[in-house]
Amino acid sequence: xxxxxxxxxxxxxxxxxxxxxxxxxxxxxxxxxxxxxxxxxxxxxxxxxxxxxxxxxxxxxxxxxxxxxxxxxxxxxxxxxxxxxxxxxxxxxxxxxxxxxxxxxxxxxxxxxxxxxxxxxxxxxxxxxxxxxxxxxxxxxxxxxxxxxx
Numbered sequence: 001x002x003x004x005x006x007x008x009x010x011x012x013x014x015x016x017x018x019x020x021x022x023x024x025x026x027x028x029x030x031x032x033x034x035x036x037x038x039x040x041x042x043x044x045x046x047x048x049x050x051x052x053x054x055x056x057x058x059x060x061x062x063x064x065x066x067x068x069x070x071x072x073x074x075x076x077x078x079x080x081x082x083x084x085x086x087x088x089x090x091x092x093x094x095x096x097x098x099x100x101x102x103x104x105x106x107x108x109x110x111x112x113x114x115x116x117x118x119x120x121x122x123x124x125x126x127x128x129x130x131x132x133x134x135x136x137x138x139x140x141x142x143x144x145x146x147x148x149x150x
Contacts, residue, residue: 062113062114063091063111063112063113063114063117064111064112064113064114064117064118064138064139065109065110065111065138065139065140066084066109066110066111066112066117066120066121066136066137066138066139067107067109067135067136067137067138067139068080068107068108068109068110068124068134068135068136069106069107069134069135069136070106070107070132070133070134070135071095071104071106071107071108071129071130071132071134072106072129072130072131072132073103073104073106074104074130075095075104075129075130076095076104077093077094077095077108078093080093080095080108080110081093081110083124083129084110084112084120084124087112087116087119087120087123087124088112088113088115088116088117088119088120089112089113089116090110090111090112091111091112091113092109092110092111093108093109093110093111094108094109095107095108096108109139117138120136121136121137121138124136125137
């Protein structure tokens with residue numbers, strides 16, 4: 001998916017540049033500006049969408065927030081991001097800390113693309129990491145839902 005700029009921006013930019021160049025050639029500024037606008041209008045007619053930028057794939061793809069529990073206290077955001085990156089794009093990692101002491105509390109949240117999140121959850125739930133058994137599930141799933149499906 002491509003996102004386009006407003007076509008008025010290139011018209012103004014080329015007109016201003018043309019005006020400066022023509023001014024250096026001793027042509028009156030209003031004529032130079034008019035020539036720049038005319039040249040840009042012709043260019044835009046031939047190529048109506050000259051400037052396009054790619055947009056992130058994630059804008060159309062929903063993300064999921066994953067709860068990660070029983071993390072080793074020494075694990076930091078970059079460690080957790082590396083762990084989950086094997087299963088897809090990781091958009092954010094937030095590890096919870098105690099407000100008073102500032103020490104990590106052993107759990108946090110990871111935001112991934114929805115399709116990648118399912119693979120990460122099934123692969124990492126009940127897996128060993130740093131001599132601890134991780135608890136991984138979708139963040140807004142109630143704890144009892146896993147047990148009721150068995």
